[in-house]
Amino acid sequence: MKLLKIGISGVRGIVGDSMTPKLVMDFAAAFGTYVDSKPVLVGRDTRISSPMLHAACLASLLSTGCDVLDLGLCPTPILQYQVRKSKAKGGISITAGHNDIKWNALAFINRDGTYLNPFQGAEVLDIYHLGKFKKVPTDGLGRVRDTEHYADEYFEGLRAFLDAEAIRKAKLKVVIDACNGAGANFLEPMACALGFELIPVNNEPNGFFPHDPEPRPRNAQQVVSIMKAVGADIGFLLNSDVSRISVVTETDESLSEEFTFPLVADEYLKDRCGPVVTNFSTSRMIEDVARSRGCPLVRTKVGQSYAVHSLLQEEAVLAGEGSGGVAFAAFQPAFDGFLTMGFILETMARQGKTISRLVGELPRYHIVKEKIYCPPARVHSIVSEVKKFFRRHEVDTSDGIRVEDKSGWVQVRASGTEPMIRIIAEDQLKNKARERADEVINFINVLIQ
Amino acid sequence: MKKRSTLKISISGVRGIIGDSLTPQLAAAFAQAFGTYIGGGPIIVGQDARPSGTMIKQAIISGLLASGCQPVDVGICPIPSFLFLTKESKASGGISVTASHNPREWNGLKFISRDGLYLTPHQTEEFLDIYHQGEFSFAEAERYKTLKTESQPAEPHLRKLLGYFDVDLIRRRKFKVAIDCGNGAGAILAPRLLEGLGCEAVFIHAIPDGSFAHQPEPLPENIREICRTVVKNKADIGFVQDADADRLAIVNNKGEPIGEELTLALAAQYVLGKKKGSVVCNLSTTRAIDDIAAARKATVFRTKIGEIHVVEKVLSAEPEAAIAGEGNGGVILPDVHPCRDSFAAMGLTLEYLASSGSSISTLQKRIPKYFMIKDKIEGSAEQAYRLISLLRKKVEGQGKVNLLDGMKVDFPDHWIHVRPSNTEPVIRVIAEAKTEEKAKAVIRRLKKVIADYLKKI
Numbered sequence: 001m002k003l004l005k006i007g008i009s010g011v012r013g014i015v016g017d018s019m020t021p022k023l024v025m026d027f028a029a030a031f032g033t034y035v036d037s038k039p040v041l042v043g044r045d046t047r048i049s050s051p052m053l054h055a056a057c058l059a060s061l062l063s064t065g066c067d068v069l070d071l072g073l074c075p076t077p078i079l080q081y082q083v084r085k086s087k088a089k090g091g092i093s094i095t096a097g098h099n100d101i102k103w104n105a106l107a108f109i110n111r112d113g114t115y116l117n118p119f120q121g122a123e124v125l126d127i128y129h130l131g132k133f134k135k136v137p138t139d140g141l142g143r144v145r146d147t148e149h150y151a152d153e154y155f156e157g158l159r160a161f162l163d164a165e166a167i168r169k170a171k172l173k174v175v176i177d178a179c180n181g182a183g184a185n186f187l188e189p190m191a192c193a194l195g196f197e198l199i200p201v202n203n204e205p206n207g208f209f210p211h212d213p214e215p216r217p218r219n220a221q222q223v224v225s226i227m228k229a230v231g232a233d234i235g236f237l238l239n240s241d242v243s244r245i246s247v248v249t250e251t252d253e254s255l256s257e258e259f260t261f262p263l264v265a266d267e268y269l270k271d272r273c274g275p276v277v278t279n280f281s282t283s284r285m286i287e288d289v290a291r292s293r294g295c296p297l298v299r300t301k302v303g304q305s306y307a308v309h310s311l312l313q314e315e316a317v318l319a320g321e322g323s324g325g326v327a328f329a330a331f332q333p334a335f336d337g338f339l340t341m342g343f344i345l346e347t348m349a350r351q352g353k354t355i356s357r358l359v360g361e362l363p364r365y366h367i368v369k370e371k372i373y374c375p376p377a378r379v380h381s382i383v384s385e386v387k388k389f390f391r392r393h394e395v396d397t398s399d400g401i402r403v404e405d406k407s408g409w410v411q412v413r414a415s416g417t418e419p420m421i422r423i424i425a426e427d428q429l430k431n432k433a434r435e436r437a438d439e440v441i442n443f444i445n446v447l448i449q
Numbered sequence: 450m451k452k453r454s455t456l457k458i459s460i461s462g463v464r465g466i467i468g469d470s471l472t473p474q475l476a477a478a479f480a481q482a483f484g485t486y487i488g489g490g491p492i493i494v495g496q497d498a499r500p501s502g503t504m505i506k507q508a509i510i511s512g513l514l515a516s517g518c519q520p521v522d523v524g525i526c527p528i529p530s531f532l533f534l535t536k537e538s539k540a541s542g543g544i545s546v547t548a549s550h551n552p553r554e555w556n557g558l559k560f561i562s563r564d565g566l567y568l569t570p571h572q573t574e575e576f577l578d579i580y581h582q583g584e585f586s587f588a589e590a591e592r593y594k595t596l597k598t599e600s601q602p603a604e605p606h607l608r609k610l611l612g613y614f615d616v617d618l619i620r621r622r623k624f625k626v627a628i629d630c631g632n633g634a635g636a637i638l639a640p641r642l643l644e645g646l647g648c649e650a651v652f653i654h655a656i657p658d659g660s661f662a663h664q665p666e667p668l669p670e671n672i673r674e675i676c677r678t679v680v681k682n683k684a685d686i687g688f689v690q691d692a693d694a695d696r697l698a699i700v701n702n703k704g705e706p707i708g709e710e711l712t713l714a715l716a717a718q719y720v721l722g723k724k725k726g727s728v729v730c731n732l733s734t735t736r737a738i739d740d741i742a743a744a745r746k747a748t749v750f751r752t753k754i755g756e757i758h759v760v761e762k763v764l765s766a767e768p769e770a771a772i773a774g775e776g777n778g779g780v781i782l783p784d785v786h787p788c789r790d791s792f793a794a795m796g797l798t799l800e801y802l803a804s805s806g807s808s809i810s811t812l813q814k815r816i817p818k819y820f821m822i823k824d825k826i827e828g829s830a831e832q833a834y835r836l837i838s839l840l841r842k843k844v845e846g847q848g849k850v851n852l853l854d855g856m857k858v859d860f861p862d863h864w865i866h867v868r869p870s871n872t873e874p875v876i877r878v879i880a881e882a883k884t885e886e887k888a889k890a891v892i893r894r895l896k897k898v899i900a901d902y903l904k905k906i
Contacts, residue, residue: 015590021477021511029473049590052514059473059508102590137468138501138554 008121012105032064038089043074168195170349181240215246261320464557484516490541517588527694536565620647635694726771734776833869
C-alpha cells in the first residue's frame, strides 16, 4: 500500500513510493497554474531526496511560465519571509518537517507568506485533479533566478524585531541541534545577528538525520549530554525546516515540545494582549497562560495552515501548537523556529532569569501522546466510532473527538501526515493522563481488529 | 486532414514542442526509464543553448535522482564534447537536452550509452520497452545519490583534439578565422580550440543563449552574415556551427559558402590523402565522396540516415573507417571519437589548409562538382511509406533502386532520395546532379509527381 497524504496546503508521501517526480511535477504545475505564471520562490530542506523534488518543481514551474527565485537550501520560515519581501506570488517549500528520512513533502505558500488557506488549497487541488496545467511555449517559459543574501535580509528583520541589545548583553551560551536539517546553514548567521554564543550540534546540512527530526524529549539525548559540560544556558532542538522547536533547560531537563508555546506566550502577552490561537491537541498550559494575561483563546484544527489562518482571521497576536511551532503576527504569519528561539533568549535576557526558572513559573500538566497505525481508508470512520466510547460525555467534534472535564481531556484524531490515529490525553496527575489515553487505545484496538 | 504529430520518438531520441507535447512530466518519465535501463551510476546531463533547456534538464535530473542514478549536470555543452566526456569520465550514460537543428520551439532528449555513443537501435528498443511498460525503478530515499555539477565539461575533448592535430603546422600559418557559433553550445569550446591552434578568430553570435540569430541549420541561406564577416576581416576561412556543434558549414576566403556537402568531402579528400581506410557516409551524401574515394581506391560504405547508423558502421567497418560523416556538415573523425564533431571538422580543414599551403577556394575546386537540392514536403511517415511504394513502380527499371532508407534511386548522371524524416513530420526529397539546371529540373518533376500521389493517398 502506498502512503500519500494530500493536505490543504501541500502533499506528503514516501519517496520512491508515492512521492515520485510525476506527482511532484503535477502538483507544482497545478500550483504554477494557480499562481498564473507569476514569480514563485522555491526552497528545500537537506533531505537527500529533496534535490529530486526541487528539480521537479523547477521544471514544472518553468513550464507553466513562472519565474523561479531559487533559494536552494532554505528553512521554511525564511522562504515565507522572502515571499513577502520579494513580492512573489507564492512559494514552494520542499520539506517533510519532522517526518523521518523516508518522507518528503511540498508545502505551498501563498503571496502573504503563509500556508495556503483551505480555499486556496482546494483550488490548487481542483487544478491538480483536473490535470489541465498551463503549458507555455518556449518564449513564455519562466527563468530561474538564483538569489544571494536572502538570509541576511531575514536575520536583519529578526534582529530588528527582537531586543538584540539585551540578548547580546546577557552573553548567553546556546546549544542548538539542527539535526543536519535546513537550519544547519543558518545557525551561525542567527547567532551573529542576535549576539549569543552558539554551540551547534548536528550542524552539517547533509540530510543524514542522526535522530528523527522531531523536536521532543526522546530526541534530545545529544543536547542533554553536553549542556553541563559546556555550561550552556539553554538548548534547542529543531525540526528539518526550522518551523518547530523544543527546549532543553540548563538543568538538563528536556522539556516537552508542549512548553514552547506557553513559554513564549507568557512573556509576549504581557504587553501585547490579544487573541491567541491554538489547536485542540495542545496542552491546557496555554489556556491558563492566556487567561492569566486576560487574552481570549481560539482553538482550531491541527496544522499550521489552520492555526495561521485563524491567526489572520481573528487578528490574533500569537498562534502556536503543542508540537513546538509558534507564529508571531507582528513578524510574519508563519511558524518560525528562529524567532521562537530568539524570543525565548530575549525573555531570559530581559528578565535575567534562567530557563528553568521561567519554566517553573508555568502551570504543569502531564500530557500523553500516542499513535496507532490504522489502514488509511478506515482512519476517519474509526475516529468517529470512538464517540460510542464517550456515550455519556459531551463530545467536541471540531477536530476528531475531544472530551474534556475539570482535571483534563483526551482527544482522538486522524493524523494529517501519516496513516495513524493520534491519541492525546492530559491531566494534572500523571497516571490519570495515562489512564485516559489507555482506555481509548484499548477501545480503538478492538475496533481495528 | 489529420493533426500533425508534434512528438517524435525515434532512434534519434525524443523530440517535441515546448508548451505542447514536450512536458516536464514526459521528460522526467523518459529520464526515469533511462535510469532504470542503465541501472544506476553517474549519468551526464547537458543541454544545448535553447532557452527551454533548463526546464527540461531539471525534469531529467528529477527523474534520474528518483531512479537512483547520480546526475552530473554539465550545463550548456557542445554535443561532441558531451559524448567525449561521457566515455572519458566512465559515466554509466548520458542524456543531452537538444533538438539539434529543429526550430527553437522544439526541444528533445538524446540518450547516450557508456561508450559515449548514441544508443544503438537495439538499445533504443530495449529502453523504449521500459518506457512503454512504465515500470521504472524507484530508489528509496536512503539510497538517493547526490546531484553533481561539472563546470569544465569540454576540457577532455579539447585536450584530445589538440593532441591529435599537427598544432605546430597550423599555428605557423596564423590563420584568420571568422566563426559563427549561432548562439549555440559551440561557443563554449570554439574560442579555446581556435586559440590553441594559433588562429586569430573573429566571432559572431558567440553567446550561447539560444537566441538563434539565424535558423539553426548551417545552410547557405542562413550564413550571409558570416560571409560578410569573412570579407570584411579578410579572413582565410569562415566557419558556421549548428546549435549543438556537431555539424559545420564552411565559407571560403572570398566570402562564399562552399555548400555543406563539401565539409565532409574536403575532410575525406585530406584524410584519405594521408591515411588508408574506408569512408562511411549515409545514402544522401554527395556523390563527390565516391569520386574522391575511387581516386584513392578506398571503399565507401553507405548507411541509413541518422548519425547512429553511420557510427555503427564506423565501429564495424572493414577496412577501418579513416573518415566518416554526413553530407549535412557532420564530420566523424574516428581517430578522435566516432561521432559528428564540428571541432574535429574545423581542425581537419585548418590542417588541410596548412599542409597544402593553398587557399580554401583553391581546395574547393579540387572536389568533383555536383549540385544537390534538399527539399521537404509536409507528410507523415505513413504517407511517405505509401508514397514510396507508388514511386517505386514508376522508376522500376530506370535506375538502381535502394530501399535501405526510404527510396534512393541512382541514375547515371543524377540520383534522387525520398524518405520520411526521423525528427519532424515531413517527407524529405533530395536530388543531386552534375549541374544546377539538371538538379532543379529533377526535383521539380519529382515534387510534382509526389504532390499528385499525395492527393490520391
